[in-house]
Amino acid sequence: MNTKTPSRLEKILAAGHLAVTSECGPPRGSNGDAITKKAEMIKDYVDAINITDNQTSVTRLCSLASVIHLKLMGLEPVLQMVTRDRNRIALQSDILGAASFGINNILCLSGDHQSFGDNPQGQNVFDIDSIQLIQTVRLMRDEGKFLGGDDIDQPPKMFVGAAANPFADPFEIRVPRLAKKIAAGVEFIQTQCIYNLEKFELWMKQVRDRGLHEKVYILAGVTPFKSAGMAKYMKNRVPGMDVPDEVVKRMSDVPKEKQPEEGINICVESIQRLKEVEGVRGFHVMAIEWEEKVPEIVERSGLYPRPKIE
Amino acid sequence: MIVAERKPIDEIIGFVKNCKKILLVGCNECVTVCYAGGKKEVGVLASALKMAFMKEGKELEVEEVTLERQCDHEYLEEIRNIIDQYEAVISLACGVGVQFLAEKYLTTPVFPGLNTSFMGVTEESGVWSERCQGCGQCILGQTAGICPISRCAKRLLNGPCGGSTDGKCEINKELDCAWQLIIDRLKELGRLEDYEKLIPIKDWSTERAGGPRKIVREDLKS
Amino acid sequence: MMVAFQKGADGVYVVGCLEGECHFLTGNLRAKKKVEYAKKLLDEIGVGGERLAMYNIAASDGPRFAEVAREMHEKIKAQGPNPIKGATLNKKAA
Ligand code: SF4
Numbered sequence: 001m002n003t004k005t006p007s008r009l010e011k012i013l014a015a016g017h018l019a020v021t022s023e024c025g026p027p028r029g030s031n032g033d034a035i036t037k038k039a040e041m042i043k044d045y046v047d048a049i050n051i052t053d054n055q056t057s058v059t060r061l062c063s064l065a066s067v068i069h070l071k072l073m074g075l076e077p078v079l080q081m082v083t084r085d086r087n088r089i090a091l092q093s094d095i096l097g098a099a100s101f102g103i104n105n106i107l108c109l110s111g112d113h114q115s116f117g118d119n120p121q122g123q124n125v126f127d128i129d130s131i132q133l134i135q136t137v138r139l140m141r142d143e144g145k146f147l148g149g150d151d152i153d154q155p156p157k158m159f160v161g162a163a164a165n166p167f168a169d170p171f172e173i174r175v176p177r178l179a180k181k182i183a184a185g186v187e188f189i190q191t192q193c194i195y196n197l198e199k200f201e202l203w204m205k206q207v208r209d210r211g212l213h214e215k216v217y218i219l220a221g222v223t224p225f226k227s228a229g230m231a232k233y234m235k236n237r238v239p240g241m242d243v244p245d246e247v248v249k250r251m252s253d254v255p256k257e258k259q260p261e262e263g264i265n266i267c268v269e270s271i272q273r274l275k276e277v278e279g280v281r282g283f284h285v286m287a288i289e290w291e292e293k294v295p296e297i298v299e300r301s302g303l304y305p306r307p308k309i310e
Numbered sequence: 311m312i313v314a315e316r317k318p319i320d321e322i323i324g325f326v327k328n329c330k331k332i333l334l335v336g337c338n339e340c341v342t343v344c345y346a347g348g349k350k351e352v353g354v355l356a357s358a359l360k361m362a363f364m365k366e367g368k369e370l371e372v373e374e375v376t377l378e379r380q381c382d383h384e385y386l387e388e389i390r391n392i393i394d395q396y397e398a399v400i401s402l403a404c405g406v407g408v409q410f411l412a413e414k415y416l417t418t419p420v421f422p423g424l425n426t427s428f429m430g431v432t433e434e435s436g437v438w439s440e441r442c443q444g445c446g447q448c449i450l451g452q453t454a455g456i457c458p459i460s461r462c463a464k465r466l467l468n469g470p471c472g473g474s475t476d477g478k479c480e481i482n483k484e485l486d487c488a489w490q491l492i493i494d495r496l497k498e499l500g501r502l503e504d505y506e507k508l509i510p511i512k513d514w515s516t517e518r519a520g521g522p523r524k525i526v527r528e529d530l531k532s
Numbered sequence: 533m534m535v536a537f538q539k540g541a542d543g544v545y546v547v548g549c550l551e552g553e554c555h556f557l558t559g560n561l562r563a564k565k566k567v568e569y570a571k572k573l574l575d576e577i578g579v580g581g582e583r584l585a586m587y588n589i590a591a592s593d594g595p596r597f598a599e600v601a602r603e604m605h606e607k608i609k610a611q612g613p614n615p616i617k618g619a620t621l622n623k624k625a626a
Contacts, residue, residue: 084464088511110471113463113481124464131468132511147511165472170493173470176506180468184508192472239473239480319576354573357534362577364538364616 004187005141007104007159008076008309009048012282013188013217017307018275019282021078021190021219022294023050026061035066036073038291043075045298046285047306048105050078050190054085057117064094068101078161079103082111087127088136088147095137099156107161107190108133131184134162138185160185164218165192166203167242175206182215189216190284193223193234196242197273204277213279220274221284224293225263228252264293264300271301311340311431312404313438314347314424316355323362325421326398329370332359333396334423335389335411336376337403344438346424347402349376355402355423380407386414393418429460446516446523452509454495461488467509533570533584540617543583543608545600550588560588582611 003010012019022042027034039049049070053063067077079098081091095106110130114122128136137160139145144155162181166174178189194200200220207213225231228251235243247266254262267285274280283303287293298304316322326332334352342348356372363370373396377385380403393399398419401408405426412420428440443460449467450457459465463481470489473480477490496502514520536544546567548560564586571581585607587600 110464110466112473115463115481126464126466127514128511129464129466129468130471131508135508135511163472168470168472169474169476169487170470170490172502173493173505176502177470180506180508183506184468239475240471319573323577354534354570357538358573358577361534361538361579361616365578 005104005157005159006102007157009078009105010159010187011309012047012307015307015309017282018280018303019048019217019219020046020285020298020303020306021048021050021282022046022285022287022291023052023078023080024066024291025052025055025289026063026066028058028060030061032061032065032069035061035069039070039073039075041291042294043073045295045304045306047282048076048078050080050107050284053080053082053109053111054117055112057084057112057114057119059118064098067098067103071101071103076105077103078105078107080107080109081133082109083126083128083130083133084111084114084124087125091128091133091136092140092146095140095156095158096152099154099158104157104159105161106137106158107163108137108186109163130162131181134160134181134184134186142185159187161188161190162186163192164189165240166194166200167192167196168240174203175210175212178207178212178216179210182212186216188219188281190219191221192240193221193286194270194274195234195247196244197270199242200274201277204279208279217281218279219282219284220271220277220280221286222267222270222274222297223286223288224267224290224297225251225259226290227256227259227263230263264297267297268300271297271303275301311343311429312406312426313344313428313430313440314341314404314426315344316346316351316402317423317425319358319362322355322400322421322423323359325400326359326370329397331371331373331396333373333375333389333393333399334359335380335399335401335403336374337380337401337407338376338378339381341402341404341407341424342376343432347404349374352376352402355400381410383414386411390415444517445512445514446520447513449509449512452507454492454499454501454504456488456492456495458488458492461486461491467512533567534573537574537579537583537614537616540614541583542614542617543585543604543611545585545587545604547597547600548586548588550590553590579615580611583608583614 003014024035024038051063051066054060063080067079070077108130114120114124136147137158140152141155141158144152146152164178231243231248231251234241235248251259251262271283285294285297334356336347336349336352352374356374359372360370377388379385393415400421400423401411402423408420408422429442430438430440433439440460445459458467458469462469463479464471470487474487474490477487479485479487496505533544548563554560567586571584574584575581585604589596
């Protein structure tokens, strides 16, 4: 595949390597060091780092400023952008702002509903949805046009990603939904955390049956459990999350002090199994407030060292 | 219809606490159907207000009238001759009626007795739910007759989001996921492949975003 | 119901037939919910929802009727007079 952007992530994927991405959540304050510190821990073990955009609708330092911090460290950031908080004017404007700092990756999302966050009384925007944001970035990049039809003087060069949740309901449209995102112009996918490997493999099979794995790079999402409590919480409280009973049991069957280690074991085993799945082109390791474990996970999964590509 | 519910009594009392004589105006349309501002509710509110005043050792004279509609000049004119006798009016119409009444009678304070909630249906006796947000550019033809603008918490035009679980919305287990409903209905219609058609970015200028809206029909104008 | 209180009643009880035995099928059930609604409203305006009650008594059950009347009388006595009357009387005295 030819690359269309200066994105290093795109180059690694196009070269046929299994890519590794991770993510950092910005702090709830103005301390930019909080981001650079997290990035410092993982930078040699991943190809790109996502910065979340006010995830779960809790107000934080913005993802745009955070990716700039990473860029200034010489790293490869992925700007996450939700359509919940900004209308099309602000979205396009932030895309240009990011591009002006040489940010070359974007992940297009709708975002959690604000009722989950710290401002449930707030208004939401949803001027466009995540699929339409994909279309917007592609229009800006490929045709050099704003949504309003005017020319962009120096179009942003962004490699366009989106999320996919193979486990959300209704299951029968999970693959058509991916097809829809591909039709809109998405180029890479980072999936929801995978714990139900069988169900994921079934989804991938349906993806391959339609040849979709050749049209988009799919990065399998994994998140290590820190404790049995976290496993239960994810199972019962996080919408669209599928954690099988056996996994919860495996976590609760080991003594509390051994649980973090067991969580990492499960994560590494999952990656090893998913490596064998045709169409999986890399991994998105989301170690939630546990970034220091990313190097260990990457190393033990046989994904280290990372390829050097300029 | 327009669905509304009565404001807390305390709030209503607050509007008229210094009055001695007020007029309560109900409406015979939507708010009667949803038991919020019809003749009966006017009567109950009148009693409640009088009692609340009596309890404080005060007296409140309340006249009750229920108009056919409060969103038409014709019916609002019916109170022209009496309105000056009152220190204030509480309208139990939707926000439309309250405003039209206020626009017409400039010298009498008009207060809302209801909170106007949404445009919706009677799902079953005593249960109402939203169906339309009046976006001015109906897309029901593309969404199997189910409106994601009024019924999806994120008004996604190309849903569902990743939070849809067991047919319910991520924000509330009591709420149907609009996109599950759309997909179920597409299946019933044998048109599931339509799901993959991308719905383009919406022009919201016909919605609230475009400013207050107005329709003029020259053929009907006098 | 509301008018009775407004006229100064200290208490009101609504008597319906036994649940499931209503001549009008569910009239008594609907009445019960209406009573609940009115109780809430009476609470809100400070008259006190306790003053209103609904009893279900079989049409033929005279003794039970008497018992209920006594029970209600006790309850209302415990509540004291309707605050509306008190307030208006005070005003007249002043
Ligand atoms: S769960 Fe369904 S209704 Fe709720 S926000 Fe997501 S798509 Fe919309």
